[in-house]
Amino acid sequence: MSLSGPKSAPESRPCSLCHHPPRANSGPTAAITSLDALSQGTASGCLSCSVLSAGIQSVVASSASQDVQPLDSIERLRMDINMAASGQSLSLTLFDRQLEISVFAQPTHKTPEFDRLFPNVPIGVVDLPQSTCSDASLEWVVEKLRQCDNNHTCHRRTSGSSGPLPRHILDIGSSDIRLRESDVEDGEIAKYACLSHCWGASRPLSTTTANLDIHRHGICWNVLPRLFQDTITIVRRLGITLLWIDSLCIIQDDKDDWRQEAAKMGSVYQKAYIVISASKASSSEESLFGGINDQLEPSTIALPSLGQGAALCFRRSFTHSPGYMDHRLVKSSSLPTFNRGWIFQERFLSSRVLHFGPQELSWECLRTSTCQCTPSTIVDTGGGTVGTYTLSARRVLEPKAVFNHGHWRQLKEAQLIKVWHMLVEEYTKLHLTFESDIFPAISGIAKIFQRSASSEYVAGMWTKSLPYDLAWHKETLSDELATENEWSRRPQVWRAPTWSWAAVLGPIKFLDMGTGLVTLCKIEDAKCFPYQTDRTGELSGGNLSLRGHLISTSINYRSSLGQNLRKPFELFELDIMERQVGSVWADYDSSLPGTDHIPAGSVIQCFMLATRIDSGSLIMLLLRKSGYDEEDGCVIWHRLGLVQLSKPPNVRLEAKDYWFTVFKGRMSDLTLVKII
Numbered sequence: 001m002s003l004s005g006p007k008s009a010p011e012s013r014p015c016s017l018c019h020h021p022p023r024a025n026s027g028p029t030a031a032i033t034s035l036d037a038l039s040q041g042t043a044s045g046c047l048s049c050s051v052l053s054a055g056i057q058s059v060v061a062s063s064a065s066q067d068v069q070p071l072d073s074i075e076r077l078r079m080d081i082n083m084a085a086s087g088q089s090l091s092l093t094l095f096d097r098q099l100e101i102s103v104f105a106q107p108t109h110k111t112p113e114f115d116r117l118f119p120n121v122p123i124g125v126v127d128l129p130q131s132t133c134s135d136a137s138l139e140w141v142v143e144k145l146r147q148c149d150n151n152h153t154c155h156r157r158t159s160g161s162s163g164p165l166p167r168h169i170l171d172i173g174s175s176d177i178r179l180r181e182s183d184v185e186d187g188e189i190a191k192y193a194c195l196s197h198c199w200g201a202s203r204p205l206s207t208t209t210a211n212l213d214i215h216r217h218g219i220c221w222n223v224l225p226r227l228f229q230d231t232i233t234i235v236r237r238l239g240i241t242l243l244w245i246d247s248l249c250i251i252q253d254d255k256d257d258w259r260q261e262a263a264k265m266g267s268v269y270q271k272a273y274i275v276i277s278a279s280k281a282s283s284s285e286e287s288l289f290g291g292i293n294d295q296l297e298p299s300t301i302a303l304p305s306l307g308q309g310a311a312l313c314f315r316r317s318f319t320h321s322p323g324y325m326d327h328r329l330v331k332s333s334s335l336p337t338f339n340r341g342w343i344f345q346e347r348f349l350s351s352r353v354l355h356f357g358p359q360e361l362s363w364e365c366l367r368t369s370t371c372q373c374t375p376s377t378i379v380d381t382g383g384g385t386v387g388t389y390t391l392s393a394r395r396v397l398e399p400k401a402v403f404n405h406g407h408w409r410q411l412k413e414a415q416l417i418k419v420w421h422m423l424v425e426e427y428t429k430l431h432l433t434f435e436s437d438i439f440p441a442i443s444g445i446a447k448i449f450q451r452s453a454s455s456e457y458v459a460g461m462w463t464k465s466l467p468y469d470l471a472w473h474k475e476t477l478s479d480e481l482a483t484e485n486e487w488s489r490r491p492q493v494w495r496a497p498t499w500s501w502a503a504v505l506g507p508i509k510f511l512d513m514g515t516g517l518v519t520l521c522k523i524e525d526a527k528c529f530p531y532q533t534d535r536t537g538e539l540s541g542g543n544l545s546l547r548g549h550l551i552s553t554s555i556n557y558r559s560s561l562g563q564n565l566r567k568p569f570e571l572f573e574l575d576i577m578e579r580q581v582g583s584v585w586a587d588y589d590s591s592l593p594g595t596d597h598i599p600a601g602s603v604i605q606c607f608m609l610a611t612r613i614d615s616g617s618l619i620m621l622l623l624r625k626s627g628y629d630e631e632d633g634c635v636i637w638h639r640l641g642l643v644q645l646s647k648p649p650n651v652r653l654e655a656k657d658y659w660f661t662v663f664k665g666r667m668s669d670l671t672l673v674k675i676i
């Protein structure tokens with residue numbers, strides 16, 4: 001197909017319908033338009049309107065077997081400009097059919113006139129390997145490894161760090177696959193690969209005390225699930241003879257062995273030569289590999305009026321990792337592994353991850369992120385410096401290269417607190433098959449963070465920043481994301497003291513602390529009791545002793561809302577909130593029957609934690625009595641929720657004086673409060 005140009009020279013101002021040519025340095029922009037609008041633009045002589053609409057028509061036509069309905073001219077269209085991590089992209093989304101189209105060009109397509117009209121169109125690859133296990137794909141991987149080994153030394157940087165090695169590893173060097181003890185004594189291990197995968201509904205092939213000896217002698221190819229077979233195939237083709245797979249290399253029914261090996265998990269991934277991420281597979285029964293079909297062949301539209309050879313390519317977009325090609329994908333991903341709690345640190349800590357996606361391979365190392373549909377490295381942070389590094393929430397999901405723990409040591413204390421909060425906020429959005437894994441699945445990150453924070457880790461928090469860390473609350477992201485009643489109950493089995501964010505299910509958020517806090521209490525003690533020696537692993541108990549002021553309040557439940565519409569911030573009605581502006585968040589639904597039930601009308605306590613320096617807001621923990629500690633001679637409390645009260649803007653008093661005046665007569669004297 002070929003399109004002739006407009007009668008007159010292209011306008012330099014953006015067309016109001018297709019937003020081209022975009023203003024220089026316009027940054028990421030999203031605009032809603034419609035196919036109808038593009039047709040109008042075409043009729044009035046806008047070249048970009050006409051080429052974009054022709055491109056959409058041609059992608060829709062090539063996938064016609066799936067979408068039988070004809071294009072509706074009023075169908076809404078979202079245009080995303082420069083949203084990819086590379087800072088250069090153009091993608092079009094047809095809302096009704098959920099079709100996303102990527103626009104790109106070949107180097108030969110780019111003429112000076114072309115670049116003036118489409119400065120945001122990236123270079124793309126037209127001839128892609130048909131399958132992620134083809135020779136061409138393997139060559140692509142080998143090239144990425146070579147570049148990383150020669151130019152970045154990402155692997156050497158992480159493998160050199162201290163940390164224990166796995167106890168067992170699969171030897172796949174010969175046709176007899178067997179589990180062997182790794183040479184832990186030598187402190188040195190030959191290069192090995194790790195698999196990062198979803199377990200799916202049932203446990204994949206595992207090593208247990210019953211079959212440990214059998215697995216040491218050999219594991220039959222035929223009993224290996226499809227995903228493991230595919231992984232072994234690809235790892236062997238990369239010339240690597242050792243492979244670590246969690247279910248086979250950790251004895252699954254020996255809780256002690258499991259806890260010991262889980263504690264090493266972070267360093268196991270960190271030291272791996274490469275991590276194979278089965279990004280598209282939701283269980284071990286599925287194949288590791290994907291590929292492309294005719295529907296993903298790009299359509300090329302020639303633009304002779306923009307110079308000889310000028311053209312634009314259109315293709316149904318591939319599935320990319322969240323935050324990798326696309327800044328908007330910050331909540332959930334269509335790739336199953338990206339929603340799993342364990343995989344968070346596996347991706348985060350490893351030096352190099354090779355993702356096997358539904359259509360193509362993606363590569364992430366500490367320096368670059370790229371995929372097969374992008375011809376060269378799209379991001380190279382040069383190792384990253386604090387100067388180029390901003391602490392926006394979306395950075396957590398951006399390429400490893402950008403959010404890299406190598407930067408942590410350079411951060412100021414306030415920035416480090418923010419980094420930890422962002423990590424926990426992202427982590428708690430993810431799904432864990434076993435609720436008790438909440439600390440183990442992030443323990444590798446906690447261990448590395450500790451080196452930069454030089455603070456003690458207590459139940460997912462840091463002793464140095466406790467007033468900040470304690471100010472977390474439950475977050476309901478959206479109805480689709482929250483699984484049924486997820487927020488309304490506590491975990492089935494105790495996993496953390498109630499003052500820890502790990503004592504609740506689902507996503508949490510930390511209060512924004514602005515320029516900092518003034519604490520209104522004294523932290524006397526913060527302790528947790530690990531099952532084994534690893535303080536970042538599973539806990540058997542924990543307590544927090546604070547000395548400060550309590551304010552009594554009665555608790556009621558809002559009745560106007562239906563049970564299933566309730567959200568954490570819509571549950572409580574506290575008499576303390578009368579004539580106050582602020583928010584109350586419940587940690588769980590205490591109106592429901594059960595051991596954690598609190599009858600309406602009961603008296604509970606607010607513990608004054610801190611005020612914000614900038615706004616003077618008061619932050620309080622909501623507590624209920626749960627017993628008496630004879631030894632310390634104090635009441636034992638459970639946390640129920642969090643309260644934030646806003647200080648009126650016209651008040652001149654210092655925050656502390658103001659709040660002490662407001663609650664005069666209702667406040668207790670300084671009291672020792674022990675929360676478990």
Ligand SMILES: [Zn+2]
Nearest residue numbers: 015018046049
């Ligand atoms: Zn236009």
Ligand SMILES: [Zn+2]
Nearest residue numbers: 148152154365
């Ligand atoms: Zn690298």
Ligand SMILES: [Zn+2]
Nearest residue numbers: 371372373374
């Ligand atoms: Zn791609």
